Amino acid sequence: MNRPKTMTRSRFAEGAVEWLIRASAFSAIVGLFLIFIFIGKEALPILTSPDVRKEANISKLFLPQDQAHPYSWQPVSEIPKYSILPLFVGTLKMTLVAVLFAIPLALGAALFTSEFSPGWLKEFIKPIIELLAGIPSVVLGFFALMVMASYVQELFGIVYRLNAINAGIALGLAVIPIVYTVADDALTSVPKSYREASMAMGASPWQTAWRVVFPAALPGILAACVLGFGRAIGETMIVLMASGNAAIMSWNLAKPARSLSATIAAELGEVVVGSAHYHVLFFIGISLFIFTFVLNMFAHWFVARLQKKVLGTI
Amino acid sequence: MTGQKGLQIEELSIRADGRDLLRSVSLEVRPGEILGIIGPAGSGKTTLLRCLNRLADLDEGLRISGRVFLNGASILGRDADVVGIRRKIGLVFPVPTPLPLSIFDNLAFGPRIGGITAVEELRRMMESSLKSAYLWEEVNDRLNEPAANLSGGQQQRLCLARTLMLEPEILLLDEPCSGLDPISTAQIEEALKVLRKDMAIVLVTNNVKQASRVADKTAFLLLGELVEFAPTRELFTTPRDKRTEDYITGRFG
Amino acid sequence: MIGIFFVALTALCCLIIVALVAVILGDIAWFGWGSLNLQFLLTAPQQGMTEGGIFPAIFGTVFLVLLMTIAVIPLGVMTAIYLHEYAPRKSMVIRWIRLAIENLAGVPAIVFGLFGLGFFIEFVGRGIDRIFLDGQLAFGQPAIIWAALTLALLTLPTVVVATEEALRAIPVSHREVAYSLGATRLQMVRRVVLPQAVGGILTGGILAVSRGAGEVAPILFTGAAYFLPYLPNKLNDQFMELGYHIYVLATQSPDVEKTKPILYSTVFVLLVLTFALNFTAIWIRSRIRRRLRAEK
Numbered sequence: 001m002n003r004p005k006t007m008t009r010s011r012f013a014e015g016a017v018e019w020l021i022r023a024s025a026f027s028a029i030v031g032l033f034l035i036f037i038f039i040g041k042e043a044l045p046i047l048t049s050p051d052v053r054k055e056a057n058i059s060k061l062f063l064p065q066d067q068a069h070p071y072s073w074q075p076v077s078e079i080p081k082y083s084i085l086p087l088f089v090g091t092l093k094m095t096l097v098a099v100l101f102a103i104p105l106a107l108g109a110a111l112f113t114s115e116f117s118p119g120w121l122k123e124f125i126k127p128i129i130e131l132l133a134g135i136p137s138v139v140l141g142f143f144a145l146m147v148m149a150s151y152v153q154e155l156f157g158i159v160y161r162l163n164a165i166n167a168g169i170a171l172g173l174a175v176i177p178i179v180y181t182v183a184d185d186a187l188t189s190v191p192k193s194y195r196e197a198s199m200a201m202g203a204s205p206w207q208t209a210w211r212v213v214f215p216a217a218l219p220g221i222l223a224a225c226v227l228g229f230g231r232a233i234g235e236t237m238i239v240l241m242a243s244g245n246a247a248i249m250s251w252n253l254a255k256p257a258r259s260l261s262a263t264i265a266a267e268l269g270e271v272v273v274g275s276a277h278y279h280v281l282f283f284i285g286i287s288l289f290i291f292t293f294v295l296n297m298f299a300h301w302f303v304a305r306l307q308k309k310v311l312g313t314i
Numbered sequence: 315m316t317g318q319k320g321l322q323i324e325e326l327s328i329r330a331d332g333r334d335l336l337r338s339v340s341l342e343v344r345p346g347e348i349l350g351i352i353g354p355a356g357s358g359k360t361t362l363l364r365c366l367n368r369l370a371d372l373d374e375g376l377r378i379s380g381r382v383f384l385n386g387a388s389i390l391g392r393d394a395d396v397v398g399i400r401r402k403i404g405l406v407f408p409v410p411t412p413l414p415l416s417i418f419d420n421l422a423f424g425p426r427i428g429g430i431t432a433v434e435e436l437r438r439m440m441e442s443s444l445k446s447a448y449l450w451e452e453v454n455d456r457l458n459e460p461a462a463n464l465s466g467g468q469q470q471r472l473c474l475a476r477t478l479m480l481e482p483e484i485l486l487l488d489e490p491c492s493g494l495d496p497i498s499t500a501q502i503e504e505a506l507k508v509l510r511k512d513m514a515i516v517l518v519t520n521n522v523k524q525a526s527r528v529a530d531k532t533a534f535l536l537l538g539e540l541v542e543f544a545p546t547r548e549l550f551t552t553p554r555d556k557r558t559e560d561y562i563t564g565r566f567g
Numbered sequence: 568m569i570g571i572f573f574v575a576l577t578a579l580c581c582l583i584i585v586a587l588v589a590v591i592l593g594d595i596a597w598f599g600w601g602s603l604n605l606q607f608l609l610t611a612p613q614q615g616m617t618e619g620g621i622f623p624a625i626f627g628t629v630f631l632v633l634l635m636t637i638a639v640i641p642l643g644v645m646t647a648i649y650l651h652e653y654a655p656r657k658s659m660v661i662r663w664i665r666l667a668i669e670n671l672a673g674v675p676a677i678v679f680g681l682f683g684l685g686f687f688i689e690f691v692g693r694g695i696d697r698i699f700l701d702g703q704l705a706f707g708q709p710a711i712i713w714a715a716l717t718l719a720l721l722t723l724p725t726v727v728v729a730t731e732e733a734l735r736a737i738p739v740s741h742r743e744v745a746y747s748l749g750a751t752r753l754q755m756v757r758r759v760v761l762p763q764a765v766g767g768i769l770t771g772g773i774l775a776v777s778r779g780a781g782e783v784a785p786i787l788f789t790g791a792a793y794f795l796p797y798l799p800n801k802l803n804d805q806f807m808e809l810g811y812h813i814y815v816l817a818t819q820s821p822d823v824e825k826t827k828p829i830l831y832s833t834v835f836v837l838l839v840l841t842f843a844l845n846f847t848a849i850w851i852r853s854r855i856r857r858r859l860r861a862e863k
Contacts, residue, residue, distance in 0.1 A: 014753045018653075025649030025660075027642050028667040028727070031720050035674065038685040108580025116574050117581075125581050127849065132588050134845040136781025137676075138810040139834055142817050143591050146830070173591075176584060206570030227673065234675020236784040237810075241818060261677045261784075268684070268788050285681040289674060296673040300666065369747055374655060401749035411740045413759060424748040427758065473744075480749060 097168020141241030144170030186220020350529025467498025599835025643726025683717030733767020
């Protein structure tokens with residue numbers, strides 16, 4: 001076959017494109033790395049810069065400061081106070097509400113659609129939950145702020161219209177689809193033979209689902225919970241809009257709360273670049289990053305175990 | 315051995331996961347000949363073909379040793395021009411594998427990636443390839459239809475014609491008639507007998523009768539071992555090995 | 568008998584979730600539809616956002632996701648192609664890349680916002696200003712290009728996952744045919760794999776756009792503006808955006824009651840936009856999956 005002379009030039013172009021493909025493949029790794037470096041870099045002065053450390057350092061962030069108000073977050077007052085414990089408490093209590101609200105609902109729904117429902121019903125329910133996943137968090141935040149808050153306030157008889165319960169439930173709405181999807185995947189990945197064997201021995205559908213399928217899918221279900229937890233901790237807009245945003249050191253769910261993520265969102269816009277406040281916000285950011293990173297690794301590990309369990313050892 | 319036309323396989327062994335897929339197989343086929351390879355499933359026939367046109371490069375964990383020469387030049391080396399080898403040693407798969415394109419684009423695939431894009435030239439090549447594959451009459455007026463519209467037998471002949479578009483020196487066929495009706499099978503066998511004039515053909519088949527009908531030389535592979543390799547008539551009338559006799563008389567496999 | 572009670576309980580979970588979705592969407596549709604008209608879509612906000620429309624926000628959103636798409640699609644598609652067509656299966660490299668993608672998908676949106684500020688604006692943007700513009704401030708500030716690139720990184724996993732699913736649906740035999748006809752790997756990818764993966768790439772792109780159009784946290788400090796009297800027409804302009812506009816209207820409006828109809832309609836528009844995109848993506852994806860099942 002006679003080859004045109006352009007062959008060598010196209011070979012060169014081919015090499016260039018292939019190089020580009022190989023390089024792009026590392027974009028996710030590079031992206032993660034850059035996130036870590038560039039957020040970490042801005043957080044570092046908390047540990048290294050004497051000027052910044054005078055205003056904010058690790059002990060000021062975490063340890064009690066004065067007798068009257070041992071933990072307070074008042075970054076723009078006369079004497080700025082940067083105790084991030086109220087923010088930790090706020091984040092945790094809202095996350096707890098979200099998880100307690102969302103995980104039972106989502107796992108129940110996943111059990112129903114994977115084990116008990118007829119096919120057509122699953123085809124109906126699954127897209128609706130996917131629809132919920134498609135609602136932007138700012139819309140959920142809007143709904144919690146404008147509509148849900150009044151009902152929650154009335155239902156629980158709470159003084160403050162915006163509070164941790166309200167924000168937690170709204171947060172739960174964002175968590176449900178994640179937990180549902182991962183759990184449903186895990187449950188449906190359990191081989192049919194497990195169910196048949198159980199049914200053949202006279203177990204009812206519920207006994208089969210609860211005693212056989214659920215335990216077999218357990219690592220995947222744990223992954224679902226961990227991912228849901230991670231999402232709740234990092235979610236910003238819902239909490240920013242629905243929680244009242246008061247940095248109070250209190251576990252009372254009926255009081256307003258301020259989360260770590262919402263603090264960044266609310267304050268970074270007005271902060272002076274390079275100030276102690278600026279670096280503290282980046283410190284919060286890198287903490288969130290590392291924390292969710294670790295949660296993701298856990299989830300990944302659980303899923304790997306699930307795959308080994310249901311696929312590898314048969 | 316250098317300068318010799320055709321394909322020489324010398325002591326070719328292929329191992330995967332500590333298992334022998336092929337054990338020291340030596341074969342040869344020259345232009346004008348059809349080499350039939352028979353043997354039960356799992357004998358290494360397909361592995362051998364995939365190795366010959368370097369498709370085995372895609373299978374991970376294969377360890378290949380031995381020598382294979384095309385017209386005297388080694389084709390197994392790391393530095394061999396794999397793409398060039400694949401164009402010279404065409405392969406037809408066991409099941410019809412039309413790409414999801416029109417008949418025309420399927421046929422033009424090989425030449426186009428080789429740099430031939432002139433429609434006139436492509437049409438000329440197409441006519442001769444399709445005629446060689448006994449398909450011209452059936453498709454010449456509908457080249458722009460999707461290849462998937464053709465029947466199974468037509469698709470397989472299309473795949474043969476598609477390989478012929480490359481004007482290969484060696485044609486490898488891996489059980490090309492396994493899923494086809496007797497009429498399509500006869501058409502392909504007819505095509506091979508004519509094509510033999512221009513190239514060396516290696517026909518892997520698990521249909522013993524097919525080998526006896528079309529092959530000039532026949533090799534019997536069993537569990538990766540070359541049991542017997544002889545002119546077809548000799549192998550089918552006076553097999554030297556008991557296992558060959560058992561296999562061709564249908565006592566096993 | 569106890570079993571039936573528990574089964575009913577799981578059914579109730581489904582019912583609650585479906586009801587919640589119905590209530591949220593019903594509420595927004597009911598109140599959002601009211602003050603929606605063509606003028607609302609085509610005019611700018613007036614009177615401190617208590618009147619007028621949301622055209623600049625729609626325009627900004629479209630411009631933003633367009634830029635994002637241009638960045639994320641090539642990157643995501645090439646990553647997927649590398650993972651599925653180039654890298655040796657089960658190799659270390661693949662595991663690392665997959666792990667990174669999985670993790671990237673789990674990084675909180677607000678962290679992307681911080682990254683956009685710290686990397687794109689403070690490092691890249693300032694760098695460009697210093698080196699090419701003699702320190703004149705042009706790129707070292709919030710701008711639509713930085714917001715778009717930040718969102719591109721956030722949506723990268725979406726595109727990679729969707730593209731990979733499409734690549735998996737292509738039969739191995741098609742690849743082998745291409746190789747056996749003398750194609751190089753890149754020729755195989757270009758002529759056999761890509762044409763068949765278009766649906767998956769489209770799905771990924773649409774899902775990414777739908778996600779990108781709804782995310783607010785990453786653009787808070789990277790380019791979104793409260794109000795702008797002009798439309799963005801340069802890469803380093805700031806922009807108005809639907810999601811951010813909702814946040815602003817809901818939390819910083821001078822007159823909440825007066826803004827409410829506008830707010831609802833804005834939410835309605837954003838929802839219609841993201842759902843239309845999602846439905847298209849789901850539809851294309853289900854067609855790909857059906858083909859995959861048919862060929863197995």
